[in-house]
Structure formats: structure tokens, C-alpha cells
Amino acid sequence: MVSIVLASHGRFAEGIKESGSMIFGPQEDVAAVVLTPDMGPDDMHQKLLDAISTFSDQEHVLFLVDLWGGTPFNQVSRLITEEGHKDWVAITGLNLPMLVSAYGSRMGADTAVAVMQEIFADSRGGIKVKPEELEPAEAATVAAPAPVAASGAAIPEGTVLGDGHIKYAYVRIDTRLLHGQVATAWTKQVQPDRILVVSDGVAHDELRKNMIIQAAPPGVHVHVIPISKLVQVDKDPRFGATKAMILFENPQDLLRAEEGGVKFPEVCIGSMAASQGKTVINQAIACDADDVRTLKAIRDNGTHFYVQKVPSDHVDDIWALLKAKNMA
Incomplete structure (x- = not known):
């Protein structure tokens, strides 16, 4: 059976x-x-x-x-x-x-x-409506929007789009990267043109990369790129008309991007998975000493952190959460 x-x-x-x-x-x-x-x-x-x-x-x-x-x-x-x-x-x-x-x-x-x-x-x-007369008729198939160029390579070098600076509409640290909460709730909230998953490890892992691309919400392009590529994109005026959601797997990758010259005024900490040696901070976040040092280094660069799992959740202060665990 x-x-x-x-x-x-x-x-x-x-x-x-x-x-x-x-x-x-x-x-x-x-x-x-x-x-x-x-x-x-x-x-x-x-x-x-x-x-x-x-x-x-x-x-x-x-x-x-x-x-x-x-x-x-x-x-x-x-x-x-x-x-x-x-x-x-x-x-x-x-x-x-x-x-x-x-x-x-x-x-x-x-x-x-x-x-x-x-x-x-x-x-x-099994999906039915009562009263029956309120059940919507079968929706006509809607043509998918024409795809936006996957990268600046399709546009002549030196072209300036918009104001020449990519727009970081939402930046998130999340161990799971692109998953249900991000692909549905946050995408609807932010409405990005594209999602950039920034990870050296995932960018060179074809299985994980393909899984993430398959999870793309309808109408939003997803690209999995190494940190060095994000540094290039940040300086490329061809992305000036792009409204991007950026996903990092951990704060260490985020710090490397900032050390490369990318600046994020605000970053949401959505999830940092528990593992051996990490202290559980709340239901979604666990940190060790290296994580805390990294978060402090990013903060000192001028980045503001907030903790929020989904848009409807209360916004928490990561430093208050760490202080409560004697880690701040």
C-alpha cells in the first residue's frame, strides 16, 4: 500500500x-x-x-x-x-x-x-461556496506579464535607469531564505520587482538554488546570487529602476555585503535557526557570541535592526531580546 x-x-x-x-x-x-x-x-x-x-x-x-x-x-x-x-x-x-x-x-x-x-x-x-449562486465563475486565464530583464547584462553598460540606485524595499535575515511567509505575506506587503537571495553557499548549490527559484511567488523574479554579485549590482546604474527584496541566510553574509560597500539603513531579522551552541532568544531566533558580535558590527555601520516574523506581528527590539538573555 x-x-x-x-x-x-x-x-x-x-x-x-x-x-x-x-x-x-x-x-x-x-x-x-x-x-x-x-x-x-x-x-x-x-x-x-x-x-x-x-x-x-x-x-x-x-x-x-x-x-x-x-x-x-x-x-x-x-x-x-x-x-x-x-x-x-x-x-x-x-x-x-x-x-x-x-x-x-x-x-x-x-x-x-x-x-x-x-x-x-x-x-x-472540494472547494465549494454556499449559497451556490455566489460561487465565482471560472476565471479566464490571465496572460503573464512580460518578464523583466533578468540582469543588467541585457542593457548596455553605462545606461542609467531611474536615479541609478537600486531600491532596497525590504532586507531580511532568515535561515530559511525564501519560504512561505516571505513568498506570500512579505511579498504582498513589499511588492518588489524582484527578490535577490544573497548567499555564496546557495549560489553554488544547484539543488538549493533551484528549490528557491521554484518557490518564487507569481509575477516576481527570483535570483540567487553570491555576495560579490550584490556588491556589483549595488554600484550598477542599470538597476536604478529596480525595487528589490534582499534575503540573507545569516548576519555574517550581511556584514560581508556591507564591508563590500552596500549599505542597508534597515534590516528585519525574521529567523535565525537554533543549533548546538546557540542561545534561543525567542521562538524564531537563536544566537551565539559570533552572531551578536556580527550584529553589533552591522549596527555600528549605521544599520537599524528590528525583529518581525510576518507583517502582522508586533515589532521587537533585538537588543532588548539579547539583553534579557544577558547577551547584549
Whole structure:
């Protein structure tokens, strides 16, 4: 029988697994894997592997995931690519009709692909409106906007666009880089022309790079670039009409960019994952002594930090949080 992994932000996967059991009865070889605020991508990756290791059939696995482009999906995508199993397949938009349909379909299907094909329509068809007359008609397909040039290379060197200075609409430190909260909530808030993920490590890791590009929100171009490239872009007048969202994996990379001449008046700290040797500051942030030294060096360059996970959250002061842990 095809095995099933339910993967989500928060406890959603656990809750929908329980709901599915109420409707279809207890199920074997079904695991709920949840991403909690204190976890990083590697933690989610390991939890997925641990869940799969409990299945009686590990060759035929269907992943039902909450959100395309979020950390659960990104780590499932990474697993499918790295592990190389022919019948591991993922579908996003997890809802109860999808799960119930999967439970029924896997009783007569030999492969995860076959189950996915059967449940796809049911999961979409489960979206209904009451009163029925208020249900929107099928929207006509909207033509995608013409792509903006991916880099200044398509424009003659020396051309000045706008005022010749790239606009940093939002700069964020986030261990997970581009994930669900950034791709949805922050992109809608900031409305950038493009997202620049700045990391030497990711820029030279084709798997991680492709996963991030796949997580791009509709209509926004995403580029994964090394720190040296950002330094070049910052000085290039061809980017003067660009409104950019900048994502750094850690404060050390941000400091290297500033040492290269890039100046950020304001930076949001969204997430710094916990690991051995780090002190947990709040649900989303953990620091060690080197992190604190780096943050202070950036502050001394004139950069103001604030802590905010999503736009609706209260804004916190990183220095007050560090002081409360005797780290400031």
C-alpha cells in the first residue's frame, strides 16, 4: 500500500490526520510531519526522513503538503531529488477532501503517482461556496506579464535607469531564505520587482538554488546570487529602476555585503535557526557570541535592526531580546 506523509507549517498536518481518521478510520503508514517555529530547514528534512523510515513500504510514498514554496514543500522537494526514488511524488494544497480521497485511492492503486492522479480533481472539487449562486465563475486565464530583464547584462553598460540606485524595499535575515511567509505575506506587503537571495553557499548549490527559484511567488523574479554579485549590482546604474527584496541566510553574509560597500539603513531579522551552541532568544531566533558580535558590527555601520516574523506581528527590539538573555 502507498505510504503517505502529511507535511505542514504548525500542527495542521497532525490535525488533518486526526480528522481523516474520524472519517475513514485509523490508517497505517501515514505520518504527520510539522514545522514548528524553532526548527530550521535541516530539522524538517531530518523529521521527514525519520517519518519515512517507519513505513513498511518506503518505495511508494505520496507527500501531501500544505503550501507550494514553503519550507515543508522545499524539504520534500529536496528529498525527492536527493533520494532518487521513482515513485515519490508530492502534491500541495493539502485539504480534507484530498486526504480522504487519498485514503480511498491507495486501496486500489499500486503507485503514489496513480494515487496523485486520482485525488487531484477531488482536492480541487472540494472547494465549494454556499449559497451556490455566489460561487465565482471560472476565471479566464490571465496572460503573464512580460518578464523583466533578468540582469543588467541585457542593457548596455553605462545606461542609467531611474536615479541609478537600486531600491532596497525590504532586507531580511532568515535561515530559511525564501519560504512561505516571505513568498506570500512579505511579498504582498513589499511588492518588489524582484527578490535577490544573497548567499555564496546557495549560489553554488544547484539543488538549493533551484528549490528557491521554484518557490518564487507569481509575477516576481527570483535570483540567487553570491555576495560579490550584490556588491556589483549595488554600484550598477542599470538597476536604478529596480525595487528589490534582499534575503540573507545569516548576519555574517550581511556584514560581508556591507564591508563590500552596500549599505542597508534597515534590516528585519525574521529567523535565525537554533543549533548546538546557540542561545534561543525567542521562538524564531537563536544566537551565539559570533552572531551578536556580527550584529553589533552591522549596527555600528549605521544599520537599524528590528525583529518581525510576518507583517502582522508586533515589532521587537533585538537588543532588548539579547539583553534579557544577558547577551547584549
